Amino acid sequence: xxxxxxxxxxxxxxxxxxxxxxxxxxxxxxxxxxxxxxxxxxxxxxxxxxxxxxxxxxxxxxxxxxxxxxxxxxxxxxxxxxxxxxxxxxxxxxxxxxxxxxxxxxxxxxxxxxxxxxxxxxxxxxxxxxxxxxxxxxxxxxxxxxxxxxxxxxxxxxxxxxxxxxxxxxxxxxxxxxxxxxxxxxxxxxxxxxxxxxxxxxxxxxxxxxxxxxxxxxxxxxxxxxxxxxxxxxxxxxxxxxxxxxxxxxxxxxxxxxxxxxxxxxxxxxxxxxxxxxxxxxxxxxxxxxxxxxxxxxxxxxxxxxxxxxxxxxxxxxxxxxxxxxxxxxxxxxxxxxxxxxxxxxxxxxxxxxxxxxxxxxxxxxxxxxxxxxxxxxxxxxxxxxxxxxxxxxxxxxxxxxxxxxxxxxxxxxxxxxxxxxxxxxxxxxxxxxxxxxxxxxxxxxxxxxxxxxxxxxxxxxxxxxxxxxxxxxxxxxxxxxxxxxxxxxxxxxxxxxxxxxxxxxxxxxxxxxxxxxx
Amino acid sequence: xxxxxxxxxxxxxxxxxxxxxxxxxxxxxxxxxxxxxxxxxxxxxxxxxxxxxxxxxxxxxxxxxxxxxxxxxxxxxxxxxxxxxxxxxxxxxxxxxxxxxxxxxxxxxxxxxxxxxxxxxxxxxxxxxxxxxxxxxxxxxxxxxxxxxxxxxxxxxxxxxxxxxxxxxxxxxxxxxxxxxxxxxxxxxxxxxxxxxxxxxxxxxxxxxxxxxxxxxxxxxxxxxxxxxxxxxxxxxxxxxxxxxxxx
Numbered sequence: 001x002x003x004x005x006x007x008x009x010x011x012x013x014x015x016x017x018x019x020x021x022x023x024x025x026x027x028x029x030x031x032x033x034x035x036x037x038x039x040x041x042x043x044x045x046x047x048x049x050x051x052x053x054x055x056x057x058x059x060x061x062x063x064x065x066x067x068x069x070x071x072x073x074x075x076x077x078x079x080x081x082x083x084x085x086x087x088x089x090x091x092x093x094x095x096x097x098x099x100x101x102x103x104x105x106x107x108x109x110x111x112x113x114x115x116x117x118x119x120x121x122x123x124x125x126x127x128x129x130x131x132x133x134x135x136x137x138x139x140x141x142x143x144x145x146x147x148x149x150x151x152x153x154x155x156x157x158x159x160x161x162x163x164x165x166x167x168x169x170x171x172x173x174x175x176x177x178x179x180x181x182x183x184x185x186x187x188x189x190x191x192x193x194x195x196x197x198x199x200x201x202x203x204x205x206x207x208x209x210x211x212x213x214x215x216x217x218x219x220x221x222x223x224x225x226x227x228x229x230x231x232x233x234x235x236x237x238x239x240x241x242x243x244x245x246x247x248x249x250x251x252x253x254x255x256x257x258x259x260x261x262x263x264x265x266x267x268x269x270x271x272x273x274x275x276x277x278x279x280x281x282x283x284x285x286x287x288x289x290x291x292x293x294x295x296x297x298x299x300x301x302x303x304x305x306x307x308x309x310x311x312x313x314x315x316x317x318x319x320x321x322x323x324x325x326x327x328x329x330x331x332x333x334x335x336x337x338x339x340x341x342x343x344x345x346x347x348x349x350x351x352x353x354x355x356x357x358x359x360x361x362x363x364x365x366x367x368x369x370x371x372x373x374x375x376x377x378x379x380x381x382x383x384x385x386x387x388x389x390x391x392x393x394x395x396x397x398x399x400x401x402x403x404x405x406x407x408x409x410x411x412x413x414x415x416x417x418x419x420x421x422x423x424x425x426x427x428x429x430x431x432x433x434x435x436x437x438x439x440x441x442x443x444x445x446x447x448x449x450x451x452x453x454x455x456x457x458x459x460x461x462x463x464x465x466x467x468x469x470x471x472x473x474x475x476x477x478x479x480x481x482x483x484x485x486x487x488x489x490x491x492x493x494x495x496x497x498x499x500x501x502x503x504x505x506x507x508x509x510x511x512x513x514x515x516x517x518x519x
Numbered sequence: 520x521x522x523x524x525x526x527x528x529x530x531x532x533x534x535x536x537x538x539x540x541x542x543x544x545x546x547x548x549x550x551x552x553x554x555x556x557x558x559x560x561x562x563x564x565x566x567x568x569x570x571x572x573x574x575x576x577x578x579x580x581x582x583x584x585x586x587x588x589x590x591x592x593x594x595x596x597x598x599x600x601x602x603x604x605x606x607x608x609x610x611x612x613x614x615x616x617x618x619x620x621x622x623x624x625x626x627x628x629x630x631x632x633x634x635x636x637x638x639x640x641x642x643x644x645x646x647x648x649x650x651x652x653x654x655x656x657x658x659x660x661x662x663x664x665x666x667x668x669x670x671x672x673x674x675x676x677x678x679x680x681x682x683x684x685x686x687x688x689x690x691x692x693x694x695x696x697x698x699x700x701x702x703x704x705x706x707x708x709x710x711x712x713x714x715x716x717x718x719x720x721x722x723x724x725x726x727x728x729x730x731x732x733x734x735x736x737x738x739x740x741x742x743x744x745x746x747x748x749x750x751x752x753x754x755x756x757x758x759x760x761x762x763x764x765x766x767x
Contacts, residue, residue: 330590408609411572412668416623416675417599426622430613 035084037075038091038105039067042471044273045204045266046111046129046236047071049090049468051293055272060090062378063460065294070204070269071109074128074257078107078238081253082246090468091458097121098362099458100241102369107250108239115232123244124237126251129262131234132220133168133227134206137198138191139217148225149173155197158187164233165200171227185476188213200227202234207270274473283478291469291479298465299486301379305454305461306447309386313447314440316387317394318432320345322424324395325402345395352392358453361385365457382459386451390443394436397443401435402428434505441498445491462486521548523583523678523710524569530577531564538564540734542578546679546712551705553713553721555745556731557757562714565731566683569712570601599627602672602680606687608664610656616643616667617652620674628675635674642673646700662693666700673704680704682713718761722746730754 041049041060047069050057056073057066067088079086089105096108100122114124135152137143143155153174159165161180169177178196181187187199188209198219201209206218221227238254240247274290288295324342329335352360365381368374376384405428413423452463466483470476524546531539538561546552554562567573569580571587571594580587587597611619620639624630630638643649646666656664665685672680682701686694698720705711705724715721721728721742728745730738730753738751749755 405612406607406609408605408607409611412603412605412609412611412671414572415570415598415601415603415605416671417595417597417627418623419595422626426626427611427613434613 033084034087035075035079035082035107036061036087036089036105037071037079038089038096038099038108039071039075039110040093040096040468040471041065041067041069041088041090042468043069043093043111044471044473045069045208045269047109048273048471049294049465050274051290055268058086058088061087063090064297065090065460068269068272070129070266071111073265073269074238074254075107075109077257078109078250078253081256082249089458090460092455092464095362095366095456095458097239098366098370100239102366103241103373104366104369104375106240106244106246110239111236112239113233113235114237114239118239121242123240123242123247125240125247126254127231127235127237128254128257129236129266130231131202131204131236133165133229133234134201134203134221135198135219136187136191136201136206136209136216137219138194139215141197143197143219144217146219148221149227150225152198156195157198157200158190158196159200160184160187164229165202168227168229169200184209188216191216204266204270207267208273211270283475284482287469287473287475287479287482290473291465294465294469295462295482295486298460298462299490301460302448302451302462303490305379305382305386305451305459306444308383309390309447309451310440310444312383312387313390313394313443314436316391317396317398318429320349320391320395321398321402321432322429324399325424325428326420348388349392349395352389353396356453357385357389357450358456360389361454361457378457378459381457382451382454382461385454386447390447393443394440397436397439398432400439401432404435405431437498437502437505441495444498445494448490448494449487522546523548524712525581525584526569526578527581528578529565529568529575529580531561531568531573531575538734539568539575542734542736544729544736546710548678548710549708551711551713551724551726552729553715553725553727554729554731555715555718555721555757556737557760560731561734562731563683566681566712566714569681570598570603572603595627599623599675600678602675602677604665604668604672604680604682604685606684608656608661608668608688610664610668610671612656614655615652616648616654616656616659616670619656619667620671623671623675638676639670639674642670643667645673645703646670647696660693661689662696665689665693665697669697669700669704679710679712682711682715684714684716686715686717716761718746718758730757732757 039047041047047067049060049065050068051065053059053066055068056076057068058072058076060067067090072088075086075088089099091099091105096110096112097118099105100108112118118124135146137146143152146152149172152172154176156176156178157169157172158178158181159169166180169175181190184201184205187196190196191199192215203220209216210218238250323345326338329338361382364385365376365378368376409427410423413427418426451461454461455464455467458464462483466479470479473479522545524544526542526544529539529542542565554565556562564573568575575588582597582600586592611622614622617636617639620643621632621635624635624638625632640649640652643652646669648663648666648670651659651663659667685701686697689697694717698717701713702720702724713721725742728740728742729736730745732753738745738749738754745754746758749758
């Protein structure tokens with residue numbers, strides 16, 4: 001199962017382990033009658049995202065999509081027995097452990113293996129699925145009838161990069177181990193084209209591969225003839241917060257689900273997963289058919305965050321920029337306050353310009369929950385992050401915009417008796433707004449693209465939706481290509497519209513006042 | 520006493536550079552005073568000290584017997600009594616001609632828009648710019664801009680008009696229109712303090728001419744005193760230099 005642990009999630013886990021910080025939040029979760037389950041909803045057949053509640057899918061919290069799959073079926077059974085309401089929280093893989101730690105979810109049911117490393121941070125229930133390793137090969141090849149690892153002697157075999165699949169390859173005697181590959185679609189293509197003779201996979205993926213592409217065949221082994229693996233790798237368990245008393249109850253429930261029933265659930269999941277639908281020609285059309293609404297909603301969220309974030313950020317920038325122009329007061333007490341506040345503003349600008357937005361998102365979203373037990377709404381958190389981030393940049397842009405207004409106009413305004421505030425409001429800010437328009441447009445375009453990092457806190461913007469679609473349909477290139485096109489259309493149209501607005505604002509250069517012609 | 524501005528022992532330095540050394544100047548109501556002198560003599564600084572665009576380092580400034588440099592003096596209000604015309608016009612680029620003349624009245628004097636518009640139109644007529652009310656500063660020539668700037672200052676209904684080399688940044692053919700506007704104003708009895716290099720103009724309109732040299736008032740007198748019978752050697756030298764240049 002999935003073993004990759006990103007540095008970020010490690011950092012967040014460390015943060016989560018600061019003693020005494022997490023208790024409060026824990027209590028909150030159990031008091032509610034909800035059973036909040038975190039999953040990627042993009043790791044078929046364990047979990048995926050779909051548009052309808054077909055075949056028992058459950059609504060995703062705060063989104064109009066549904067989650068289906070093996071994990072969802074298991075979660076339904078557990079919630080049912082616990083007498084609690086199941087809520088599926090779609091969460092980025094790396095965000096799962098911190099979300100659990102910070103009490104945003106009660107359990108991780110996401111095809112997660114209970115590795116030693118993870119056990120240090122979170123508890124695991126008993127295993128609720130155990131997969132076995134299989135080989136996928138070509139149906140018309142000499143290996144199609146293989147029964148044991150020995151039969152693959154001399155075959156060119158590979159597996160996915162950074163997985164334990166790859167490390168077991170050398171258990172095959174006389175194997176020609178190939179370079180590891182990034183993803184399954186790539187391996188399927190390599191297999192079809194004959195570059196490799198087979199790849200190591202797990203049963204669910206093998207079944208999928210077989211059903212999607214009849215030219216492929218999955219080879220299953222009996223226990224003694226197959227790969228020797230550790231349960232660390234092949235077992236899948238439910239992640240719970242350290243010391244959660246529900247673990248025992250859930251173990252009991254899991255024990256009540258028989259091996260046969262599990263296999264049945266998995267086979268159904270494999271059958272129902274989005275990728276195994278009938279091939280209807282062009283993969284792009286197929287992806288659009290399946291995920292059109294998903295992408296549209298993602299686009300909406302991206303545009304909302306980018307637009308609202310740019311406007312709010314612009315306002316913040318304007319306030320900060322204008323504040324910095326206020327002349328130092330003659331009164332001492334006021335002067336000290338001014339200096340202090342100015343210093344704080346500098347800290348704000350430097351910190352938010354000097355750190356990546358992806359890190360800010362994680363720290364702010366999970367940090368507020370961990371440290372203060374304050375559960376931010378995801379969209380609100382995202383908007384907050386984009387706004388203050390943009391504000392930090394905009395305050396510097398506004399500073400430049402104010403410099404661009406010549407000092408003569410400041411003096412002229414003072415000379416007719418305007419106060420600093422009046423000068424700013426009537427004379428300077430209107431010109432600054434025009435001056436910063438190109439840079440603001442630029443920020444807007446950057447925000448359209450950069451909101452993609454908010455997927456770290458599971459905001460369902462365009463990139464996140466693309467990722468879950470690709471996770472379900474295994475067509476990474478085609479899916480991301482569509483996402484890429486959507487992003488480009490967005491940024492290109494925005495750039496054009498802003499250019500038009502600028503032109504309109506400036507008016508014609510060669511405008512001759514009508515009054516002159518009367519002369 | 521009908522003096523409107525009274526300056527005593529005014530001092531101003533920029534760092535080590537002492538620009539104004541002990542200036543005394545009294546300006547009466549209705550008087551037209553021109554300040555001449557070579558560049559760097561401190562005449563612009565003196566003018567800018569009067570409406571406190573520059574903060575003096577010493578001395579006193581009285582406006583109608585009010586101490587302008589007193590700690591809690593209402594500076595914005597004081598400035599509304601002084602109209603300032605700059606060398607670089609300094610029109611508000613985000614406003615058209617009419618708005619330039621209205622904004623101070625509405626924002627600072629709290630007049631209604633109708634009232635402000637009426638006053639603005641009157642003054643734009645005085646400076647001959649009433650046909651350009653919709654134009655943006657970027658669409659005007661230098662001379663036109665300067666006339667609007669004069670109209671803007673007049674619209675605040677000031678007691679004193681300050682002119683800081685109003686024609687120095689203009690193309691020669693535009694100097695005339697601005698000087699004519701100023702001459703017309705001088706004849707209305709408005710108090711004016713003018714820093715200028717236009718000697719013929721100064722001779723023509725001044726009730727009093729002040730010659731400044733190296734931060735002090737070197738000589739003061741009527742236009743005839745200064746231009747025809749200068750007492751000081753440095754005044755004579757300055758005039759000779761200026762007149763020679765303009766004759767060439």
